[in-house]
Each structure stands twice: as C-alpha cells, then as structure tokens.
Amino acid sequence: MTLSPDELWRITQRGVSNIIVREEFVKLLQEGKPLRLKMGFDPSRPDIHLGHVVGLRKLRQLQDLGHQLILIVGDWTAQIGDPSGRSATRPMLTHEEVMENAQSYLRQFFKVVDRDRAQVVYQSEWFGKFSLADVIGLTGRFTVAQFLERDDFAKRFAEHRPIAITELLYPLLQAYDSVAIQSDVEFGGTDQMFNLLVGRELQEMMGQRAQQCFLMPILVGTDGVQKMSKSLDNYVGVEEAPDDMFGKIMSLPDEFIVSYFEYLTDAPETELEDMSRS
Amino acid sequence: MTLSPDELWRITQRGVSNIIVREEFVKLLQEGKPLRLKMGFDPSRPDIHLGHVVGLRKLRQLQDLGHQLILIVGDWTAQIGDPSGRSATRPMLTHEEVMENAQSYLRQFFKVVDRDRAQVVYQSEWFGKFSLADVIGLTGRFTVAQFLERDDFAKRFAEHRPIAITELLYPLLQAYDSVAIQSDVEFGGTDQMFNLLVGRELQEMMGQRAQQCFLMPILVGTDGVQKMSKSLDNYVGVEEAPDDMFGKIMSLPDEFIVSYFEYLTDAPETELEDMSRS
Numbered sequence: 178m179t180l181s182p183d184e185l186w187r188i189t190q191r192g193v194s195n196i197i198v199r200e201e202f203v204k205l206l207q208e209g210k211p212l213r214l215k216m217g218f219d220p221s222r223p224d225i226h227l228g229h230v231v232g233l234r235k236l237r238q239l240q241d242l243g244h245q246l247i248l249i250v251g252d253w254t255a256q257i258g259d260p261s262g263r264s265a266t267r268p269m270l271t272h273e274e275v276m277e278n279a280q281s282y283l284r285q286f287f288k289v290v291d292r293d294r295a296q297v298v299y300q301s302e303w304f305g306k307f308s309l310a311d312v313i314g315l316t317g318r319f320t321v322a323q324f325l326e327r328d329d330f331a332k333r334f335a336e337h338r339p340i341a342i343t344e345l346l347y348p349l350l351q352a353y354d355s356v357a358i359q360s361d362v363e364f365g366g367t368d369q370m371f372n373l374l375v376g377r378e379l380q381e382m383m384g385q386r387a388q389q390c391f392l393m394p395i396l397v398g399t400d401g402v403q404k405m406s407k408s409l410d411n412y413v414g415v416e417e418a419p420d421d422m423f424g425k426i427m428s429l430p431d432e433f434i435v436s437y438f439e440y441l442t443d444a445p446e447t448e449l450e451d452m453s454r455s
Numbered sequence: 456m457t458l459s460p461d462e463l464w465r466i467t468q469r470g471v472s473n474i475i476v477r478e479e480f481v482k483l484l485q486e487g488k489p490l491r492l493k494m495g496f497d498p499s500r501p502d503i504h505l506g507h508v509v510g511l512r513k514l515r516q517l518q519d520l521g522h523q524l525i526l527i528v529g530d531w532t533a534q535i536g537d538p539s540g541r542s543a544t545r546p547m548l549t550h551e552e553v554m555e556n557a558q559s560y561l562r563q564f565f566k567v568v569d570r571d572r573a574q575v576v577y578q579s580e581w582f583g584k585f586s587l588a589d590v591i592g593l594t595g596r597f598t599v600a601q602f603l604e605r606d607d608f609a610k611r612f613a614e615h616r617p618i619a620i621t622e623l624l625y626p627l628l629q630a631y632d633s634v635a636i637q638s639d640v641e642f643g644g645t646d647q648m649f650n651l652l653v654g655r656e657l658q659e660m661m662g663q664r665a666q667q668c669f670l671m672p673i674l675v676g677t678d679g680v681q682k683m684s685k686s687l688d689n690y691v692g693v694e695e696a697p698d699d700m701f702g703k704i705m706s707l708p709d710e711f712i713v714s715y716f717e718y719l720t721d722a723p724e725t726e727l728e729d730m731s732r733s
Contacts, residue, residue: 257591307587313535316620321599322612324620334600342594342602342627345620 179207180242188238192231192440194367194394197374202389205361206242214239215360215388217249217351218286221270223278225285226412228405231440232364232393233289239362246295247358248286250279253300257347275299285415303357304350315349318382319375324348327371348372352379355388362389396440401430457485458520466516470509470718472645472672475652480640480667484520492517493638493666495527495629496564499548501556503563504690506683509718510642510671511567517640518572525636526564528557531578535625553577563693581635582628593627596660597653602626605649626650630657633666640667674718679708 180188189196189203196202205212214236225233236246252275270278283297324345325334333340348371355363355376363373373390381387395404398411405412413425429437435452438444458466467474467481474480483490492514503511514524530553548556561575602623603612611618626649633641633654641651651668659665673682676689683690691703707715713730716722 253587257595304587309531309582309585309590312587312590313621313624316624317535319620320617321603321620321623322615322618325599337600339598340600342597342599342623343591345599345623346591346594349620 179209188235188242191446192235192394193391195370195390195392197370197377197390197392202362202391205389209243212239212244212361213359214244214246215249215355215358215363216246216365217251217254217354218282219251219255220275220278220282221255222407223282223285224407225282225415226405226407227415227437227441228396228398228412230289230415231396232366233286234441235391235393236290236364240291240294244294244362246290247360248283248290248295248297249354249358250275250297250299251351251354253304254347254350257343257350288415298358300350300354303353312346315353315379316346318379319349321345328368348375349379352376355380356383356385359385360388361386362391364391364393366395367392368395394440397433397436399425399429401433457487466513466520469724470513470672471669473648473668473670475648475655475668475670480669483639483667487521490517490522490639491637492522492524493527493633493636493641494524494643495529495532495632496560497529497533498553498556498560499533500685501560501563502685503560503693504683504685505693505715505719506674506676506690508567508693509674510644511564512719513669513671514568514642518569522572522640524568524573525638526561526568526573526575527632527636528553528575528577529629529632531582532625532628535621535628566693576636578628578632581631590624593631593657594624596657597627599623606646626653627657630654633658634661634663637663638666639664640669642669642671644673645670646673672718675711675714677703677707679711 185203185206188206189199216232216236240246252270255270255275279297287295325331325340327348330340330344351372352375354360356379360376360380363376365373370390370392373388373392377387377390397403398405398409399413400409400411403409403411407414413422417425426437435449438452439449463481463484466484467477494510494514518524530548533548533553557575565573603609603618605626608618608622629650630653632638634657638654638658641654643651648668648670651666651670655665655668675681676683676687677691678687678689681687681689685692691700695703704715713727716730717727
C-alpha cells in the first residue's frame with residue numbers, strides 16, 4: 178500500500194513542525210511495515226489539553242495506517258524534572274501516585290488515540306534494575322560540552338544559573354527508553370529536539386536503527402500570545418464540558434483560527450484556504 | 456595524651472602540603488580518639504614508588520598514634536579513569552585482575568604502613584548494589600558548573616577537549632566512599648584537593664561530620680624536573696634492589712636532597728638544617 182502524494186502530505190506536513198530525517202521516514206512509511214511509535218509522558222503532569230492533541234492526532238493517523246504506539250510512562254524521568262529548564266530534582270512519585278496519574282492520563286489519551294494499537298509500558302521495567310555499570314555505560318558515550326549545547330542548558334549555563342548534574346542524565350534516560358522499546362519513530366514538541374536526537378545517536382551506538390524524530394508544532398493558547406499551557410490558564414482541556422470548550426475557543430483571536438483548524442481537525446485543505454481568504 | 460609542639464609540627468607540617476581544615480584536624484588529633492584515615496588506590500596502577508611513600512609515611516605516623524587506616528580498593532572508579540585529565544572510560548577490570556593488582560599493591564604498601572591498624576575494603580561492597588535512584592540522589596546535589604571548576608576540567612572545557620559525562624561521576628563516587636566508610640581524614644596529593652573537598656560536602660549533606668583533607672606534596676623525580684612517575688621513568692620503586700635504589704637516588708640533583716630527607720626519612724630537623732647550609 179503506497180500513500181498518495183495528498184495522503185503523504187496530510188501525514189508528514191500538515192500539523193508537523195519537522196521530521197528528522199524526513200526522506201528516511203517517508204521511505205519507511207511507504208514500505209508499509211508496522212512501525213513502533215514512541216511517545217513518553219510525565220506522570221507528574223497528567224492533564225491533556227489541545228496543545229497535546231496536535232501530536233496525539235498525528236499518532237492516531239499513523240495508527241490508522243497500521244502502526245503500533247508504545248506509550249512510555251516516565252516514572253523515572255519525572256523525578257529528575259522536565260527538560261524545559263526548571264531545575265532541581267523532585268521527589269520520586271509513589272507507585273500509587275504514578276498509577277493514579279497514569280489512569281487519569283490514559284482516560285484522556287484514548288479519546289484521541291486508538292487503544293487497540295497502543296501498548297503502555299513503564300520506565301521502571303528497565304530503570305528499576307539499572308545498575309551503576311549501566312549508568313557508566315551511558316554517561317561514557319557523551320560529553321559535557323555536547324549536552325551543554327542544548328538550548329535551555331546553554332542559556333542557563335551562560336547566565337550562571339544552576340544545572341544539576343542529574344539533569345544531564347535526563348536526555349540519556351529518555352534516549353535509553355528508545356533503545357529499550359526499539360523505537361522507530363519518536364514524537365515530541367520542537368523543544369524536545371535535542372533529546373530525540375540523543376535517542377537517535379544512542380540507538381546507533383547500541384546497534385539499533387536510529388529512530389525518526391517527529392517534531393510537533395507548538396499550539397498558541399487561547400490568549401493568542403503564549404504557548405498553550407495549564408499554568409498560563411490559556412488552555413482547553415480535553416475533558417472540559419462542551420460549553421466551556423466552545424467559550425474558550427471563541428475567545429481565541431481570529432488570526433489563529435486557521436492554524437487551530439489545520440492542527441486539530443480534518444477539515445480539507447480547500448476549506449482551510451477559503452478560511453484564510455475570508 | 457597531648458602531642459608536644461614538636462610532635463605536632465612533625466605530624467602536621469613536615470612533608471605536608473596542606474590540611475583542610477588544619478585547626479579542626481589538630482583539635483581532633485589532640486582529643487586522641489581513634490580517627491578513621493581514608494586512602495583510596497587505583498587497582499589499575501598497582502606500583503608504589505617514593506612519590507607515594509611521602510603519604511604512606513604520614514599514614515604510618517598517624518597509625519603509630521593509634522589511628523585506624525581504611526584502604527579502599529577503587530575497583531569502580533578505576534574504570535572511569537583517573538582525575539588527572541586522561542579522558543575516556545576504561546573497561547572494568549575483571550575480578551581476577553583487581554585481586555591480583557591489589558595483592559601486588561598491598562605487598563608494597565605494607566612495607567611502610569602498619570598492617571595491624573589497616574583494613575582493606577572494596578568499592579564494590581557499596582557500588583556493586585548501587586541503583587539508578589542512588590545515582591540520582593548523588594548527582595542532584597551538585598551542579599555542572601561547580602564540577603567544571605575543577606582545574607583539569609576547566610582547562611579541558613576551555614580548550615574544547617572532551618569531558619565524558621561519566622567523568623563528572625568520578626568525584627561523586629570518590630566522595631561517596633567517604634560516606635560509606637565514615638572517613639574522618641582523607642589523604643591525597645595536592646591534585647586531589649577538589650575531590651577530597653566534594654567528600655567533605657557530601658558527608659555534611661548526608662548528616663556526617665565532614666572529613667579533614669590531608670594534602671601531600673608532589674615529590675620531584677630523580678631527573679629533578681618532573682613529578683616522580685612511572686611513565687616518566689624518573690622513579691624509585693619500593694621493591695627495587697637496594698643497589699638500583701642507591702644508583703637512582705645518587706642521580707638526583709643535589710638541590711633536591713634535603714626535600715627527599717624531609718619527606719622520606721626521620722632525620723631530625725637539626726640534621727636537615729645542617730644539610731641545607733652545606
């Protein structure tokens with residue numbers, strides 16, 4: 178089954194920021210063999226809003242073509258802190274908290290994603306038995322300077338703001354997830370590019386085929402100014418009441434309507450073009 | 456038993472580069488309670504020469520005052536590489552290699568150090584069961600910038616030479632050794648100062664009294680130019696034949712004779728002063 182140019186465009190261009198390496202990904206897609214799609218989630222933040230849905234819809238499109246999703250519950254990386262620049266490690270979530278948050282996340286997640294072509298795994302399956310030798314095996318493969326090139330690290334380092342040594346482990350652990358599940362394609366926001374690329378490198382170093390990196394665009398929030406985020410209160414949660422969703426969406430400045438339709442609906446291209454003109 | 460000013464001088468000044476914190480160490484010494492003296496050794500380099508003996512004699516003096524030596528066989532740090540700036544991790548020594556090198560080291564070591572007041576432990580006793588959570592617990596306490604201040608790291612970083620992320624773990628593991636054995640005093644060359652200070656900090660963070668750091672001077676080699684080192688072939692090994700030792704010592708430029716006597720013998724001060732004058 179070969180995808181038509183239109184289909185290919187819909188999958189690999191619409192609502193996509195970048196694919197690394199696009200030509201390789203298209204080739205894999207056209208070969209038609211089931212691909213292992215990797216997505217990780219932070220169980221300390223179990224809420225899904227429309228900003229996340231952009232990527233989940235992409236996963237769903239690929240599932241509908243027969244590909245398999247592996248969703249990783251990041252119960253280990255969650256305690257290190259997210260890669261967006263907040264420092265300091267957090268206490269490890271208890272097993273109960275992780276399970277509760279995962280439940281809540283999955284209930285929202287499967288509103289968009291196909292449950293039948295999805296497998297849920299926990300990082301603790303591999304990191305729970307990780308030894309010091311395993312850590313040394315990972316940390317020996319990359320240099321401090323390489324990692325300090327990540328945008329947010331570079332910025333904090335230059336500004337003399339602290340970066341805990343643990344934070345250098347974050348991209349390594351996320352990369353090792355790709356090895357553990359033999360990921361073919363990893364999904365993340367554009368701010369995840371560095372981590373996804375470390376996954377590519379580590380897989381190659383460890384004798385696997387390097388994953389493709391599928392980078393999703395950042396959705397602007399309903400304020401029309403900042404990225405959609407729960408903490409900025411400019412978000413539309415997937416479990417909100419329809420009336421609330423409608424009200425919030427109506428508050429979005431008109432100029433962003435087209436991108437919302439482009440990223441979040443199946444409205445055909447011609448319709449988007451009509452909207453742009455009007 | 457309080458030490459006389461002369462005795463105190465002999466122990467804490469003669470053949471000593473620095474003690475951090477000297478006043479605290481002197482106080483502990485005068486209290487007379489048995490102290491736990493920590494020394495680590497790299498089992499990938501089992502040869503002892505006079506450069507090492509400077510420190511071993513100091514250990515012996517303290518043993519003779521009733522203090523207890525804990526010698527740590529660094530079977531884990533050995534694979535990361537030593538802190539003098541050589542990069543890249545090394546393969547883990549096999550258990551047989553470690554045991555063989557340790558045997559050879561101890562045979563030389565106990566020519567100077569008192570076997571009856573010494574205990575030999577292996578890092579694998581604690582690092583063999585170290586988990587990823589333990590690693591995160593250590594790495595979360597220090598920042599990348601703090602560690603890049605270590606002289607050799609700072610130099611390599613500035614010169615764009617690679618520093619493996621693993622190398623940041625080295626000072627942490629060495630510091631954790633101090634916690635594991637509840638060290639009161641750690642011994643090392645002046646080039647070890649950073650690592651020894653991390654040990655102090657970590658002990659305090661983990662609720663122990665911070666160890667004292669006993670920094671030994673670097674002995675010049677028989678060429679009178681560079682530090683004594685096996686690789687520079689300017690060394691006198693402790694197991695060499697007396698004639699060979701004599702020959703090598705005779706080749707030392709005269710100006711260094713006094714410091715050899717000061718660091719490596721019990722020749723009284725008055726004798727050293729006579730030598731200096733002649």
